Amino acid sequence: MQEIPKPTIRRLAVYYRCLERLEQKNVEKVSSKELSKMLKIKDSQVRKDLSYFGTFGRRGVGYNVKELKEKIKEILGLNKQWSVIILGAGNIGKAIARYKQIEKDNFKVVAVFDVDKRKIGTQITPELTVRSLDELDEFVKKNKPEIAVLAVPADAANPLAERLEKLGIKGIICFAPVTLTCSIPVEYVDITVFFKTLVHFISRGIQ
Numbered sequence: 001m002q003e004i005p006k007p008t009i010r011r012l013a014v015y016y017r018c019l020e021r022l023e024q025k026n027v028e029k030v031s032s033k034e035l036s037k038m039l040k041i042k043d044s045q046v047r048k049d050l051s052y053f054g055t056f057g058r059r060g061v062g063y064n065v066k067e068l069k070e071k072i073k074e075i076l077g078l079n080k081q082w083s084v085i086i087l088g089a090g091n092i093g094k095a096i097a098r099y100k101q102i103e104k105d106n107f108k109v110v111a112v113f114d115v116d117k118r119k120i121g122t123q124i125t126p127e128l129t130v131r132s133l134d135e136l137d138e139f140v141k142k143n144k145p146e147i148a149v150l151a152v153p154a155d156a157a158n159p160l161a162e163r164l165e166k167l168g169i170k171g172i173i174c175f176a177p178v179t180l181t182c183s184i185p186v187e188y189v190d191i192t193v194f195f196k197t198l199v200h201f202i203s204r205g206i207q
C-alpha cells in the first residue's frame, strides 16, 4: 500500500470514532456525504481519504459501517493491544492513566514511573502503583511495552526520550513542551498550540 499522508491518518482516527458511534446506534450504511456533514470535512476529502484503501464504498449505496470501521481499525493498527508506560505521575500522567477510553481503543497502560519519592508507591488506579524511575530499564526489558507517554517537565523529556529509544520503545506521546531529538515516531500534545490557533480564527472572524 502507498504511504498515507499524516493528515489523512489523523482524519481516519476521527472517522473511526464516528463509525463506532454509528455502529452503536445500529446504523448499517453511511455515505461519504453523511460522514462529511457529521464531521465537517469536505465530501471530496472524505472520498479521497477513503480511496487510499481501495474501493469499498458503492456509488449511491455508501459504505457498510461495520466493514469500513474494521478496515480503518486494521489500517490504524488497532487490531492488537498496545502496551503503554507513562513517565511522570503528575496531573497529566495520572489523568491519562485513569482515562478509560484508551483501554477501549486497545491501549493498555501497564506502568507509571516517577522520580518523586512522595509519589512512588502511591496508587493511581486499582491496577497501577507509581514505580520508581530506577525500575524503568528492567521493566521495559522484561515487559517490552511499545509506547511511552512523556508527562514530565520539559527539562526531563529529552534525556528520557533518548533512554526510552535505546530501551526499544517504538513511539512516544509527548506532553512536555519541547521537540524531542530521538528518531522514533513522536506525537506532540500541547494545549497552548490549540489556544493560539483558535484565537487566530476568532480574531479574524474565520469559521
Ligand SMILES: NC(=O)c1ccc[n+]([C@@H]2O[C@H](COP(=O)([O-])OP(=O)(O)OC[C@H]3O[C@@H](n4cnc5c(N)ncnc54)[C@H](O)[C@@H]3O)[C@@H](O)[C@H]2O)c1
Pocket: 087, 088, 089, 090, 091, 092, 093, 113, 114, 115, 116, 119, 133, 150, 151, 152, 153, 154, 156, 160, 175, 176, 177, 189, 190, 191, 192
Ligand atoms: N500538553 C498539555 O496539554 C499540557 C498541559 C499542561 C502541562 N503540560 C506539560 O506536560 C508535562 C506534565 O505536566 P503536569 O501538569 O502533569 O506536571 P506535574 O508537575 O503535575 O507532573 C510532572 C511529574 O513528572 C515527574 N518527573 C520529573 N522528572 C521526571 C523524570 N525524569 N522521570 C519521571 N518522572 C519525572 C515529577 O515528579 C511530577 O510528578 C509538563 O511538561 C507540562 O508543561 C502539557
